[in-house]
Amino acid sequence: MNTTFNTLTKSLVFFVILDFFMFFVLEVIFWMQPFVYNILLEMFNNPPKTLDFSMHALVLKKLFINQGFYNLFFAFGGLAGLYYLNKNKAVGYALTALVCFSAVGAGIVLAITSKAYILAFFQAVPAAIALAKVYPLFKNELNQLN
Template sequence: MMKNALNNVTKILVFLTIAVHLMFFLIEAIFWMQPEVYNRLLYFIENPVALDYPLQALVLKKLFINQGFYNLFLAIAGLNGLQLLKKGKYETGSALILFLCFSATVAGIVLACSTKAYILAFFQTMPGATAFARLYPLYRNEMSKS
């Protein structure tokens, strides 16, 4: 990818995408069993079960911990991508950033289609989708030259 492909706007979008994934890691893996957290998220999920929220949260705890760590690993991939770009490893760094942005975009779309968490889905989708749309054409152009 071109050296200057990550202009300030795109950097902000990538950092927002990383921040969203770090936030989801904290919410899902660390703070999941806090009533303020699971009450809000379970409301959006609309589980078709006859369990109260504290019991649903307990049943789903391990799944949310696992999901939270996936978000952490995506954030780490994005941070590593930025670090590789700084070191001049544009192809690998760009690929990691594009992977993060694509994953965030698709996961946000799935969230919007499967729950009522539209605001969360918007904040998960838009920074990554916009960064991906700005970076991918440049990346594809560079790859076609090699």
């Protein structure tokens, strides 16, 4: 078993962080752009025919802002995890594991509740691989503390 936080693991964690940050940007900054809400509403929601996409986007705007900030906070959690790997490995591994676990869960929920299967795959699979690599490192650090 590889017991180091190697380049592949770090790259996967960076990808997870970037994914969270990208959705923050889409949901908070660019949500009301037709190009963004047309694609995302079609994939995620498919609003009723009586409500066009622009009106549906306006109705959901505050919800997406809230959701976008959740994504930003997870991205910050991942960055904090990477930072703490140099200060306190147990804290760093715990934060990165939590962020990866959250991305896996969000990807599964996305796949179950929408037609965004490709997005769900790219959210969940890299995070699952990173989590599988980080969790044993976290357990090892906890065992060394005891």
